[in-house]
Amino acid sequence: MTAAIIRAQQVEKYYAQPSENRIQVISPTDLSIIPGEIVALLGPSGSGKSTLLRMLAGLSKPSGGEVFWHEKPIASAEINVSIVFQSFALFPWLTVLDNVEAPLKARGMSARERRERSEKILDTVGLDGFEAAFPKELSGGMRQRVGFARALVVEPEVLFMDEPFSALDVLTAENLRSELLQLWTKKTIPTQAIFLVTHNIEEAVLLADRIIVLGRNPGHIRTDFKVTLPHPRDRKTAPFTQLVDYIYKVLTRPDVAPAEVPATSNGKPVRDQRQMHYQMLPHARPGGIAGLLELVVDHGGKDDIYRLADDLAFEVDDLLPIVDAAQLLGFLTVEEGDAVITAEGRQYAESEILGQKTLFRKAAVEHILLLRQISRALTTKSDHTIHEEFFLDMLDEQFSEEETQRQLETAINWGRYAELFEFDASRRRFILPENDESPETVAEGPAE
């Protein structure tokens, strides 16, 4: 086995809380970055991708475990890495050339050598002629080229990138991706390994030699496999789309262990052994769930998730919570990368607004623990009202403070829509709706 450049051993990250509980963001994880590989790290937002990247890059100290740089503890090693961020992070008051020279200056390189190296790298990334421009004069794509030049000018052994193409338009992103890949495959740059965080599945399959999928709450590796397709990769070929489908499948089924990886890769799925009390409610709106279900019914009750996303011009990050939510409610199942409508889902999609509310209420109480608890508490309590604090306390044993708030917000949103309860936002209390024979007739604002 090739010696690792960076090796993380049982690294974890948690944040202390005022109470005794701590928020675990990354559970103890082993991971190595070896020479010759582009590694893509995929995962839903909030799963800890950036946190893991920062620990591997030596920017953030793990709460437990250790990161080694060529087998030396990273804190005391002389490391040579750079990072490209989504937000470019250029100095607005410096010219392009000065921005690129900045890290060399920080390393104490002579003015002449700095200039030479910077001009050369600007040439390489296609910024020749822009040396004297200021960042604000450049388009997003050109600014990110400066970001790449500044990262590459130090000739990093490992290049880290955190969603570097996410802020760019589709064509610019595609263009920059293929240029980066060319620099890498032709060895124009001396970089030994690339570690790319992304939420774009196709981007990962297009670029990576190895793909790691993180699950959330706390962040943990769900699957880690090699991609053996030759470059340049064609998005339209069967092996490409099969792999994209497989990753969709892993991402859309957060509760199950990943199945066999397609033949184009050699997978070592890691079994997910954690058992959580509350499900993580995806932050999707009832209106969005209804929209997705209607589209699936319209497509004959079953469609490739990858194609649905494409049809909707949705990014994974936007579609996944909706698919997740529909699955949680029992309206949809995901099989082999296909979204398949269930009998309940079809009935929901084909009902009128009030019928939809009734079906949603039934599904919510049946499948979602938090909503079931709120509903039970309200029916059993004599005054039929309860403060949100009661549920926040239970949720924050499991989620971060921020996520606890988001979980409750989503539950409120769903429960209001389903007319399971009313929520008085000024008093922060849940209230059981007036006991009117048919709650369907309770007038409330339209669903989102």
Ligand code: ADP
């Ligand atoms: P990703 O990059 O996958 O979107 P991040 O690594 O940015 O995820 O964040 C992972 C989780 O860590 C999030 O749920 C976030 O709320 C939590 N987190 C980040 N910083 C802190 C902090 N200082 N205290 C508590 N939780 C934090």
Ligand code: MG
């Ligand atoms: Mg991030």
